[in-house]
Amino acid sequence: MRRQRSLGRDLLGLLVAAVIGFPIYWMLLTAFRPASEILSMPPKFWPGRPSWDNFARALGSELFWDNVRSSVVIGIGTVVVSLIVGTLAAFALSRFRFTGRKAFVVVILVVQMVPLTALIIPLYLLLNDAGLTDSLSGVILTYLVFTLPFTVWMLRGFIDGVPVELEEAAMVDGCGRLGAFRRVVLPLLAPGIVATSVFALVQAWNEYVLVYILLSTPEKQTVSIWLVSFTTSRGTDYGGLMAGATLTALPVVVFFLVIQRRIASGLAAGAIKG
Amino acid sequence: MSADRGGQQRRRPLLPYLLIAPTVLALVLVLGYPLVDMVVLSFQDMTREQLFSGESPPWAGLDQFTRILGDGFFWRVVGRTVLFTAVTTVFTVALGLFTAQLMHRVSPWVRAVIAGVLVTVWAMPAMVAASIFRWLFDTDYGVTNWVLSKLPGVDLTHHNWFIDPWQGFTVIVAVVVWGSLPFAAITLRAALAQVPPELEESAILDGARPFQVFRHVTLPVIRPVLLMVTTLNAIWNFGVFNQIWLMRGGQPEREYYLLGVYSFIESFAVNRYSTGAAIALVTVVLLLAGSVVYLRQMLRTGELE
Numbered sequence: 178m179r180r181q182r183s184l185g186r187d188l189l190g191l192l193v194a195a196v197i198g199f200p201i202y203w204m205l206l207t208a209f210r211p212a213s214e215i216l217s218m219p220p221k222f223w224p225g226r227p228s229w230d231n232f233a234r235a236l237g238s239e240l241f242w243d244n245v246r247s248s249v250v251i252g253i254g255t256v257v258v259s260l261i262v263g264t265l266a267a268f269a270l271s272r273f274r275f276t277g278r279k280a281f282v283v284v285i286l287v288v289q290m291v292p293l294t295a296l297i298i299p300l301y302l303l304l305n306d307a308g309l310t311d312s313l314s315g316v317i318l319t320y321l322v323f324t325l326p327f328t329v330w331m332l333r334g335f336i337d338g339v340p341v342e343l344e345e346a347a348m349v350d351g352c353g354r355l356g357a358f359r360r361v362v363l364p365l366l367a368p369g370i371v372a373t374s375v376f377a378l379v380q381a382w383n384e385y386v387l388v389y390i391l392l393s394t395p396e397k398q399t400v401s402i403w404l405v406s407f408t409t410s411r412g413t414d415y416g417g418l419m420a421g422a423t424l425t426a427l428p429v430v431v432f433f434l435v436i437q438r439r440i441a442s443g444l445a446a447g448a449i450k451g
Numbered sequence: 452m453s454a455d456r457g458g459q460q461r462r463r464p465l466l467p468y469l470l471i472a473p474t475v476l477a478l479v480l481v482l483g484y485p486l487v488d489m490v491v492l493s494f495q496d497m498t499r500e501q502l503f504s505g506e507s508p509p510w511a512g513l514d515q516f517t518r519i520l521g522d523g524f525f526w527r528v529v530g531r532t533v534l535f536t537a538v539t540t541v542f543t544v545a546l547g548l549f550t551a552q553l554m555h556r557v558s559p560w561v562r563a564v565i566a567g568v569l570v571t572v573w574a575m576p577a578m579v580a581a582s583i584f585r586w587l588f589d590t591d592y593g594v595t596n597w598v599l600s601k602l603p604g605v606d607l608t609h610h611n612w613f614i615d616p617w618q619g620f621t622v623i624v625a626v627v628v629w630g631s632l633p634f635a636a637i638t639l640r641a642a643l644a645q646v647p648p649e650l651e652e653s654a655i656l657d658g659a660r661p662f663q664v665f666r667h668v669t670l671p672v673i674r675p676v677l678l679m680v681t682t683l684n685a686i687w688n689f690g691v692f693n694q695i696w697l698m699r700g701g702q703p704e705r706e707y708y709l710l711g712v713y714s715f716i717e718s719f720a721v722n723r724y725s726t727g728a729a730i731a732l733v734t735v736v737l738l739l740a741g742s743v744v745y746l747r748q749m750l751r752t753g754e755l756e
Contacts (some may be wrong), residue, residue, distance in 0.1 A: 186556050190558075191561060193565065197572060266474035269466075286746070287746070293690065294690055296482070296486070297715060302488060303485055401576065415589070419583070429574045
């Protein structure tokens with residue numbers, strides 16, 4: 178009886194997984210199909226002979242590598258700046274009581290609720306005044322809007338997890354406050370830093386609206402804009418689009434799978450326990 | 452927290468301020484200043500002319516607000532945005548809770564399969580998700596039309612989902628819910644794991660029905676997480692832009708405007724930056740009003756200590 182019930186649940190579980198996963202399966206299936214098979218009715222649900230045509234077309238498109246390059250530059254730039262700036266603030270939040278601390282935490286939280294679309298106009302005008310439109314550093318600067326509060330919040334959760342006694346021991350041995358942080362806390366923080374930076378990197382990699390508005394030179398644009406180029410006025414090249422989508426998602430999926438546990442626990446720690 | 456740390460503070464009151472200074476500075480620059488600018492802009496009348504000449508735009512007083520607030524279309528967009536947020540959030544949380552409960556009850560290997568699928572979906576960029584769903588719902592070669600046409604009495608051959616905005620929004624809701632389901636399911640699953648199994652078992656022994664067990668044993672434990680997941684989803688869905696923009700090929704029809712899209716189009720397509728800013732300001736105010744409940748809960752549970 179019990180075994181039968183759990184078998185039923187397992188089947189239901191697999192069914193749910195299949196339904197949720199179907200769009201990804203369909204993306205891969207389409208990406209590896211020759212054009213003639215993509216536009217055929219009725220659709221075939223099983224893979225035939227895989228074809229690399231779509232990938233060849235996607236990789237061969239003129240701007241692909243330029244756009245990958247700017248995505249990587251923007252991603253790394255965003256992560257480096259928000260990590261350096263954010264770790265310091267996270268350390269302050271985790272280890273010090275100071276006047277204005279609560280207000281700072283509330284700001285960090287509230288700021289994450291402001292939708293990015295609401296900020297596009299003033300951000301655009303700001304960069305326009307500074308002469309930073311159509312420059313990658315301008316984009317990196319604006320990405321701090323969403324990566325920085327998140328980095329501070331998440332890293333603070335990870336620093337909370339490091340026993341304060343370790344630092345105190347180091348300080349007894351003659352380290353300064355910051356020296357103790359650098360020598361003792363920072364190495365222990367590595368997993369948290371990895372998780373946080375992957376998360377920031379992914380957000381930067383996926384962002385679309387700001388780069389769409391800010392970057393006008395085709396070579397400087399990012400892969401999320403490149404992906405739209407498969408849709409033209411003549412219609413959509415679905416084979417190429419799905420191959421491009423696969424290529425765009427691939428690095429993100431790999432990163433996510435590597436650190437999935439830490440993301441879940443970091444989010445939980447940051448959001449639930451505070 | 453501890454007395455030691457209090458001592459630290461007295462000896463070096465400056466250090467924490469130095470540590471948060473760069474963050475504060477960056478936030479003031481990229482967030483504080485733009486927010487203030489957005490408010491200022493909404494009381495002016497900025498067009499393309501001022502953008503290129505660099506002259507300061509003329510003041511317009513409350514004109515932008517009287518115009519948008521007096522416009523029936525604006526209120527239709529507000530209503531549509533609220534409805535969209537409610538529907539996507541309810542579906543995300545309900546399906547997330549269902550998936551989390553299921554993960555809680557299946558064999559470990561099935562759980563691993565579901566978790567793997569969820570993480571992969573979680574990693575999908577919104578751009579990619581929108582592209583896939585456009586293909587799934589394609590008029591001529593979409594697999595959805597073909598599958599649904601197999602149902603008796605349904606013929607969706609060459610059916611265009613985006614002519615009727617209600618149907619179009621069904622597809623957009625589907626892509627948004629699909630994208631936010633993993634976060635909800637994985638977070639709620641973590642919360643369910645905190646419910647002591649003994650409590651559930653003893654409730655069942657006492658003759659409680661499954662729903663009663665959920666209502667009186669499970670729910671109280673997962674309530675804070677449930678509230679957090681619901682609020683965060685509502686906040687994210689209220690500001691949805693990418694999915695609509697991409698599914699409508701960068702030119703959404705007026706029936707597809709939500710507040711984010713509306714503000715964007717007023718600014719960058721029509722070049723009425725001030726009207727766009729006024730719409731954005733109303734959006735932020737509505738959002739903050741909506742999330743007061745969430746903030747109060749966080750303050751009450753002492754999380755901001």
